[in-house]
Amino acid sequence: MKRLHMHVRVDDLEKAVRFYSDLFEARPCCGGTTYANWRVDDPPLNLAASTGHGPAGVAHFGLEVDSPADLQPVDRALPSPIRSAAAVPWEVSVRRQPVRKEHTP
Amino acid sequence: MKRLHVHVAVEDLQRSIGFYSALFAAQPVAIKSDYAKWMLDDPRVNFAISTRGRQPGLDHPGIQVENKDELNEVYARLHKAGGTVMAQGQTSCCYAKSEKSWLDDPAGIAWETFLTTGASTDYGDGTSERDARVAHAKACCVPQAAPAAAASPCCTT
Numbered sequence: 001m002k003r004l005h006m007h008v009r010v011d012d013l014e015k016a017v018r019f020y021s022d023l024f025e026a027r028p029c030c031g032g033t034t035y036a037n038w039r040v041d042d043p044p045l046n047l048a049a050s051t052g053h054g055p056a057g058v059a060h061f062g063l064e065v066d067s068p069a070d071l072q073p074v075d076r077a078l079p080s081p082i083r084s085a086a087a088v089p090w091e092v093s094v095r096r097q098p099v100r101k102e103h104t105p
Numbered sequence: 106m107k108r109l110h111v112h113v114a115v116e117d118l119q120r121s122i123g124f125y126s127a128l129f130a131a132q133p134v135a136i137k138s139d140y141a142k143w144m145l146d147d148p149r150v151n152f153a154i155s156t157r158g159r160q161p162g163l164d165h166p167g168i169q170v171e172n173k174d175e176l177n178e179v180y181a182r183l184h185k186a187g188g189t190v191m192a193q194g195q196t197s198c199c200y201a202k203s204e205k206s207w208l209d210d211p212a213g214i215a216w217e218t219f220l221t222t223g224a225s226t227d228y229g230d231g232t233s234e235r236d237a238r239v240a241h242a243k244a245c246c247v248p249q250a251a252p253a254a255a256a257s258p259c260c261t262t
Contacts, residue, residue, distance in 0.1 A: 001149075044109070058162075087113070
């Protein structure tokens, strides 16, 4: 199953972690001092929040797919530069196992 | 089961319909002169675009629920999360009749929580939407180049 991804830039990560954990009734699966990631099942959502790379707001949306084969039709129809240049930037990625990391480039 | 909602403000509706139809490999379930909506199951998303925003970009995300129990459950979460919950109650917006509330997140993004109860033949007459959204200086559903006071009633009054 595909899952929508939303990455939000925040000023205060601790405050954001409290807020989104309450809103989605779920704790972050992973993260660090500048990054947190939630894998929410209801509604299905891969939510990320991070500090230190721009003003507060949505950094980008994403479409998380199950396999590399799922990427191909999207890449053919909408190459990455076109998705990145949209008013709301979109990334398309294959689902990964959650990993602990400090920041998303 | 709940469904994520995303409403994006666009400038060129037809071009954007092409973009998102390709991205989701699905056609919209609703197309109006100023609005289009995809009701997707994979990913499970209610995705809408409109030309009603002040500027292109995210208008708002939200959580769509399926019944009153889920609505009350998410409303309780909004209050637990803190901040000012703008309870809008029954309203018509975006060609749908819904009960909804709004809450700003720490990044200043207004999250909508709503239960859709029926369709609406026009974009809407959300009589309390101005308090709910414009009070937060957001762009939801305010037609471009129109001041909020003179805007279409949907989402602005």
